[in-house]
Amino acid sequence: MSLPLLPDRACGACVECCRAIPLNLPELAKPTGELCAYCVEATGCSVHAVRPQTCRIWFCLWRVVELSDDWRPDRSGVIVRPDGIEDGVITLYVLRRSDFLASIDLFATVAGWIAEGVEVALSVPGPVGTYPARAVVTDWLRPAVEEGDPADFLDRLMRSLDRLDRHDFQPDGVVARYAVV
Template identity: 75%
Template sequence: MSRSEPSALPLLPDRDCGGCVECCRVIPLDLPELAKPTGELCAYCVEGAGCGVHAIRPQTCRTWFCLWRVIELSDDWRPDRSGIVVRPDGLETGEITLYVVRRTDFLTSMEVFGVVAGWIAQDVDVALSVPGPVGTYPARAVVTDWLRPAVEAGDRDDFNRRVAASLDRLEQHDWQADGITARYAVHIA
């Protein structure tokens, strides 16, 4: 699972990453000029500030954005605040993945319940994903049918129990190494 390049998703105006660097940590890269294992912060990244080689960063880094930059989600969804990277992979096939980097109070909020319920009502499949140890692929599962009874009943407590149970199970995954060795060869002029 290397960084995929979704078709030109238009970015929301006046919304930028700010100090969020979650994608620079969680997404594996295996490019000729830059390679980093899953879960390792890119060596070019400055924690809380962004890319140190922004002007000459690889094309993949220029085109990959989490869905917080693309769809109308509140600022609370920004990955460094929410603990959730809303991944664009699968968007064209009607699927959204909530990559839960860390569990936060936001995960159990009415806002998450409402947004996910809306997606399910629109026949968007919802997947949950969790990181493994550095250098391993994350675990992921489509949970639409598992969450649907709680969504249809409007039962946020049951929804939160089901999300927590799913995450607990995913965290027991048999982690698979991504096989990526760090390599930093972006040429700084």
């Protein structure tokens, strides 16, 4: 899926998708959670001009939706995934727990999505080479949202992440292969 990008918004030093997203293409395969061998930390793709089509069209929603710069994945620790957006689901892929999770910006944005009828899912990475855990948490977060209670929202969010962290992570089966030319 290719979504229209916001003008003047670039990945910059963020390379979180180059680590988090698994690829299993003829010219490039990398397990979930492994930084792509073509990626230079805090710089970006070293084969940018010839990168696979999948890498050319996949962008996190920070590049697509009006979200503050605090939402940039390398700053927030959260990738807002586009998967499911066409079905009315936004997935917050929490790479690491950060102060951003307690921010009013996160609370207000998620509350707005829920009020608009958007389903919200949380996802967390497992060990390298395993699929992430994911759960739709809209109904669980809704009471805190409806009460306008950021503290209860954060508590519910953290309890959800704790539960996802205990998931039985399954191997993604991807064996690293780098052959982009």
